[in-house]
Amino acid sequence: MRMGEYIMTKSEATRDAYGEELLALGQVNERIVVLDADLSGSTRTSRFARAFPERFFNVGIAEQNMIGIAAGLATAGKIPFASSFAVFALGRAYDQLRTSVAYNNLNVKIAATHAGLSVGADGASHQALEDIALARALPNIRVVVPADGVETRAAVRTAAAVEGPVYLRLGRPKVPVLFGPEHEFAFGRGQKLREGSRAAIVSCGVMTYRALRAAEALAREGIEVTVVNMPSLKPLDEELLLEVARSCGAVVTVEEHSIIGGLGSAVAEFLSEEHPVPLRRVGVRDAFGRSGTPEDLFQAYGLTEADICRAVRELL
Amino acid sequence: MIPPLDEDKRLRLEEVAREMRRRILEMIAEAGSGHPGGSLSAVEMVTALYFHIMRLRPEDPLWPERDRFVLSKGHAAPVLYAALALRGFFPPEELRGLRRIDSILQGHPDMKKTPGVEMSTGSLGQGLSTAVGMALAGRMDGKGYRVYALLGDGEIQEGQIWEAAMAAAHYRLDNLVAFLDFNGLQIDGPLEQVMSITPVADKWRAFGWHTVAIDGHDLQEIVEAARGAVAGRPTMIVARTVKGKGVSFMEDEVGWHGKAPSREQLEQALRELT
Numbered sequence: 001m002r003m004g005e006y007i008m009t010k011s012e013a014t015r016d017a018y019g020e021e022l023l024a025l026g027q028v029n030e031r032i033v034v035l036d037a038d039l040s041g042s043t044r045t046s047r048f049a050r051a052f053p054e055r056f057f058n059v060g061i062a063e064q065n066m067i068g069i070a071a072g073l074a075t076a077g078k079i080p081f082a083s084s085f086a087v088f089a090l091g092r093a094y095d096q097l098r099t100s101v102a103y104n105n106l107n108v109k110i111a112a113t114h115a116g117l118s119v120g121a122d123g124a125s126h127q128a129l130e131d132i133a134l135a136r137a138l139p140n141i142r143v144v145v146p147a148d149g150v151e152t153r154a155a156v157r158t159a160a161a162v163e164g165p166v167y168l169r170l171g172r173p174k175v176p177v178l179f180g181p182e183h184e185f186a187f188g189r190g191q192k193l194r195e196g197s198r199a200a201i202v203s204c205g206v207m208t209y210r211a212l213r214a215a216e217a218l219a220r221e222g223i224e225v226t227v228v229n230m231p232s233l234k235p236l237d238e239e240l241l242l243e244v245a246r247s248c249g250a251v252v253t254v255e256e257h258s259i260i261g262g263l264g265s266a267v268a269e270f271l272s273e274e275h276p277v278p279l280r281r282v283g284v285r286d287a288f289g290r291s292g293t294p295e296d297l298f299q300a301y302g303l304t305e306a307d308i309c310r311a312v313r314e315l316l
Numbered sequence: 317m318i319p320p321l322d323e324d325k326r327l328r329l330e331e332v333a334r335e336m337r338r339r340i341l342e343m344i345a346e347a348g349s350g351h352p353g354g355s356l357s358a359v360e361m362v363t364a365l366y367f368h369i370m371r372l373r374p375e376d377p378l379w380p381e382r383d384r385f386v387l388s389k390g391h392a393a394p395v396l397y398a399a400l401a402l403r404g405f406f407p408p409e410e411l412r413g414l415r416r417i418d419s420i421l422q423g424h425p426d427m428k429k430t431p432g433v434e435m436s437t438g439s440l441g442q443g444l445s446t447a448v449g450m451a452l453a454g455r456m457d458g459k460g461y462r463v464y465a466l467l468g469d470g471e472i473q474e475g476q477i478w479e480a481a482m483a484a485a486h487y488r489l490d491n492l493v494a495f496l497d498f499n500g501l502q503i504d505g506p507l508e509q510v511m512s513i514t515p516v517a518d519k520w521r522a523f524g525w526h527t528v529a530i531d532g533h534d535l536q537e538i539v540e541a542a543r544g545a546v547a548g549r550p551t552m553i554v555a556r557t558v559k560g561k562g563v564s565f566m567e568d569e570v571g572w573h574g575k576a577p578s579r580e581q582l583e584q585a586l587r588e589l590t
Binding site (some may be wrong): 104 | 317387427428434435436437439440442444445446447449450451452453454457475476479480482483486487580
């Protein structure tokens with residue numbers, strides 16, 4: 001049984017949606033300022049930069065300084081969005097994010113693009129597979145991984161509207177559009193996109209559409225599964241997780257990230273304390289990425305629809 | 317505008333500086349740990365800032381027009397706490413709670429817990445970047461406030477300092493004035509042995525800063541250097557100082573970087589500071 005209306009006829013990169021929404025926000029909110037570290041073309045902050053040059057700071061290739069400047073701007077009431085690739089925004093500037101931003105609960109939004117294996121050919125140095133783990137481990141930071149462009153726009157608006165630091169994890173490639181324009185984002189809220197009783201697949205980001213495809217393939221075998229989109233990794237939608245764990249009795253998590261510290265960890269940590277059920281984590285298994293096309297990489301690292309289906313069958 | 321320091325005020329500030337030193341030593345002795353050496357070397361700079369240079373409203377610590385101070389060398393927290401207490405941001409009795417659980421005075425500065433602290437620091441190299449952000453915001457908002465930062469000499473071994481140095485000059489932040497507490501010692505020994513930063517003034521000049529070198533214990537020179545900030549460029553005041561200044565057995569002794577005085581040592585130090 002299908003719950004939400006998901007579309008999948010158009011596709012859009014979440015970074016493109018970010019750049020577009022940031023521009024729109026800039027027009028209505030003068031407190032929005034944007035920082036980038038020489039990747040504004042790739043992160044799509046260049047659109048904001050062209051429209052509002054006086055509110056855009058390209059700090060050069062200096063991510064640590066970028067995060068520190070963002071913290072300083074936030075102390076004076078600005079709402080800084082700081083962007084780079086996820087590897088650099090989270091990894092290179094982690095201590096700055098920790099001490100200058102998160103510790104002070106400052107109103108800085110880290111919007112990092114090019115997360116995960118889907119960066120593709122640039123290889124391991126540019127494929128962040130641990131950024132969710134890093135962000136989740138810091139108190140005060142909310143962690144968001146939108147599944148498509150529509151959800152990205154909603155998440156950017158919500159991130160700007162709340163007080164406090166937010167990590168937005170965005171991707172490079174185009175991904176199918178899953179949601180209609182009425183789709184809303186709220187921290188701590190996920191949605192059931194499909195309902196079935198045999199298992200629940202919980203996914204986020206670019207993997208949600210693969211989870212839906214896997215659910216369709218399983219349905220053709222007579223295996224009906226629930227699919228939950230969980231864009232808010234911190235806070236999690238604990239109520240929804242409990243509900244699907246109780247009703248399905250088995251959970252498979254799916255993410256374009258290491259299974260250490262990401263969505264799979266977050267779900268396992270919660271369910272193992274509150275309602276233990278058999279669980280499988282589909283994700284990168286303690287490995288670095290490498291060069292290749294996104295599709296070849298998803299195959300090589302076990303992130304395909306077939307891998308998701310296999311994980312579900314293992315639990316039946 | 318910062319007024320010049322007349323002789324009368326200078327004498328009063330010297331008395332404040334002595335009181336600051338006594339408070340620093342008392343609070344660290346009471347806590348049983350802390351960083352006296354780099355707190356004592358910065359006393360005159362922090363005294364001049366909080367009692368002459370900066371526009372502040374202790375009763376309204378978040379007054380939007382206030383000048384900002386970022387203690388980038390966060391381990392010198394006691395010098396900042398002494399200034400904030402004596403300036404009226406919180407009652408001086410709080411100094412006795414330094415480093416204790418539930419105290420407003422953390423081991424390193426904490427903007428969420430202590431009135432008057434503008435930025436949490438302690439992980440070296442981060443404060444100057446946040447000061448750059450504050451200065452940018454002040455300019456965007458058309459506010460006249462200045463942002464001051466105090467850097468350690470060992471601290472500028474951190475790469476992020478030079479990222480921030482580059483940015484401050486690039487953005488022509490003439491509302492940013494930084495002091496370098498050049499006492500020549502870091503935890504593991506003299507900077508010249510651990511990792512040399514010389515020629516330090518040349519480095520800041522090369523990065524585009526208006527740079528002056530002063531005696532960091534001379535209140536007159538400190539005030540004149542702050543008054544001498546120029547248009548179109550950030551200012552770096554390289555202040556030659558003595559670590560542990562004012563206490564004979566602590567002066568220029570690397571061992572007093574992060575150690576509390578005993579009861580007897582405290583008494584001797586306080587006798588020297590009357």
